[in-house]
Amino acid sequence: MTVSCHCENVTLDFDQLPQVVRDCDCPICNRLGALWADFESSEVTVRATTPTATYRWGDGSYEMHHCPTCGCTTHYTPAEQSGETGVGINLRLLDRRQLESIPIQA
């Protein structure tokens, strides 16, 4: 599977769609309207012609990435020092019909 931001600067490749997408209710995810698919870092390939812009908040354990050209929130990654390995892909980048076929987990 491949998803991309609107201008296709950022693309993310992964093997298969998840069983559920996660509708996180934290203050930033509320604002972004993101629906997350959780993967291990090794399962995702991120390509960006122009590097993504990042945003950290709170304890800084995760970085939210967005395309600096079109502004789409594409994914989050753990900060280096956090010891976490999970990567989240914003499945709002997916075709709407495909997204609607996946149950949402609060």
Ligand SMILES: [Zn+2]
């Ligand atoms: Zn873009």
